[in-house]
Amino acid sequence: MQTGKNAAASVKETASNIAASAKSGMDKTKATVQEKVERVTAHNPMEKDMATQHKQEKMNQAEMNKQEAREHNAAAKHTNAAGGTTGHSVGLHHTPAIPGQVTGGGIGSHPIGTATATSGTTAPNTHLGGGNNTGYGTGGGYSRSGR
Template sequence: MNLTLCSLGHAARQEPSALPGVLRFPCNPRNRFPAFIYTAPPPPPAAADLIATMQAGKNAMASVKEAAENVAASAKAGMDKTKATVQEKVEKMTARTPAEKEMAEERKQEKIREAEVNKQETMQSNAVEHQQTLAGGQVADP
C-alpha cells in the first residue's frame, strides 16, 4: 500500500474532501498544522484472480446442473415405477388365471428394475460430466 503524507503547512488552507483512502489528522494543541495521508487506490484485480473467480462460478454452475439433472432422473424413475405399478394392477384385474397374474407381477418388477438402472446410469453420466467440467475438459452434448 502506498502512503503519502501531505502537510498543509498552514492551518488556514483548504482541507481535502472526505474521500475513501484519505486519513485526516486535524489541528490540535500538539499538532498545529493539519496533515492528511492519501492512500493509493487498490490495484485492479489480476487476470489470474479473475480467471479463478470465473472458474469458481463455472464449477458452481456445473454442480447445480448436475443436481438438477439428478433430480430430474429420480423424478422420471419414480414416474416409470408408478406407471409400471398401475399397469400391473390393470393387468391383474383383467387376468383370468393365476399364471397371467404372475406374469403381470414379473413385468412390473422388470420395469421397476429397468427404471432404477436407467436412473443410476444417468446419475453416473452426470457425475462424469461434472468431473470433466471441473477438470476443464470440454464435454460434448450426447
C-alpha cells in the first residue's frame, strides 16, 4: 500500500511540476510579446530600455514562481507519501502555493469550464478566458460559439 502512495505522490508531483513549467512558459512568452509592443510604441531609447527591463523582471518573477511551486510540490509529495495530511491537493485541483488559485477541498463533479452558483444554476468559468492575470486560464479568448 505504501508503494502505491509513493507512486501516486510522484505522479501528482510530476503533473504539478509540468503545469508550473507551462504556466511559467506562458508568462515568459506574454512578457516577451508585451515588450515588443512597448518597444514599438516607445518614443525614445529610454522607454525602449524600460520595456526590456520590465520584460526581464516579469521573466524572473515567472521563473521564481515556478521554482516555488516545484518546492511546494516536493514538500507535498513528501508529506502525502509519509502518510501525513492530504489537505493540499495538486494537479487540476487546488494548490495554494500557486497564486490565483483557491484553497480548500476537491472540485466535485462540476463540468470543466463551469461553476455552480448557490441557486444551482451553471455559469461560465471566467478564469478560462484571456486577460485574466491571476488564474490559470487557457491563455486565449474563450468563446462559447455553437451554443
